[in-house]
Amino acid sequence: MDLSKYIRNVPNWPKHGVQFKDITTLCKEAIPFRETCERIANQYKEKKIIKVAAIEARGYVFGGVVAYLLGVGFVLIRKIGKLPYTTIDESYELEYGSDSIHMHIDAISSGDKVLILDDLLATGGTAAAACRLVEKAGGIVEGLIFVIELTGSLHGRDNLKGYDIHSLIKMPVEDE
C-alpha cells in the first residue's frame, strides 16, 4: 500500500511558502491508519522496547497504537507547561527563538529501552530534544520512527546522528 497518497499537501500553512503535510486524511481511513501503525510496530517488535514515547499532539495518535501493539507503556512528551507533576525539560532551537518540551520525571525508569515516535521529521530539533529527555531520565533511545520524513534541504537526520532512524513515507520539502 502506498501510504503517501493518503497524505494531503496543504500549501502555505502555517505560513507562506510551506507545503504542510496533513496526516489527518490518512488517519480518517481505517485501512491506511491500521497499516501505518502496524508497519511501525513490526519494525521494532524484536527490539525489546519497554516504552513508546511520543511528541504531542499528532504523535499520540500513532504512538498509543504502537505501544498497544508492542504490549508496552506509553509516555507523553508535551509542550512545556502542559504536564501536572514534576518534570524534566529540554529546549530546542526554532527559526526564530526557541521552544521547550517536557516529560514527567518518573515516566521512564533507568535502563528502559525507548522508541521515540512523531508524525513528521523536518529539522529534527524536537526529536533531538526528545532523545535528550529520555537519556536524562536514564532511558536508552532504541530508535526513532516518523510517519513522514521531509527530504531535501532540512537535513533532519543530521540532528539525530548515532540513532537508529526509520520513516514510512519520504516526501520532498521543496515547493511542489
Place this chain on the structure above:
Amino acid sequence: MDLSKYIRNVPNWPKHGVQFKDITTLCKEAIPFRETCERIANQYKEKKIIKVAAIEARGYVFGGVVAYLLGVGFVLIRKIGKLPYTTIDESYELEYGSDSIHMHIDAISSGDKVLILDDLLATGGTAAAACRLVEKAGGIVEGLIFVIELTGSLHGRDNLKGYDIHSLIKMPVEDE
C-alpha cells in the same frame, strides 16, 4: 482490574484548589493502558461505529487505539488554529470567557456513526461542542466515552443530555 489506582492525583494544578487527575501514570504501564483501551472498544464493538473522534491531546492517546481495535478511521478534533485545511468550528464556555475547537470539513461523512472520546468528563462543555461539530458535519453521535468522569458538583452529564455516555473511572471532583 481497578484502573483508578493508576490515576495520580495532583493537588493545586493547574490552579489552587483543583485536584488534577493525571492519566500519564496509567498510560506508562502496559497492562492498565491495554485494559483501558480494550474496555472502551468492547463497549462499542457491536454499535457499527464508522469513526472515532477524539479531543486533543490526551484523548488521542486512547482514541487512536480504540479506532484501531474497532477497525475504523480516527478523526482529530483540535483547539482552534491547529488544523491546516478548511475546518468547521464550535465554541464553548469557560469559567471566564470562551474557547473553540475545530475539525476538518471532510473528516466525517454524512451519516457516519461517530464515537467521541476524551480522557476526562468535567463540565462537559468541550464534549458538547464536539457533539455539535460532528452533527454539523452530518455525522451521528453514537456515544461518548471518557476514561475518567468527575462526579459531584460539575454535573457534566447535564451538558450532554440525550447522548449515550460511558466512563471507566468515576472520581469525586471535591478536594480530597
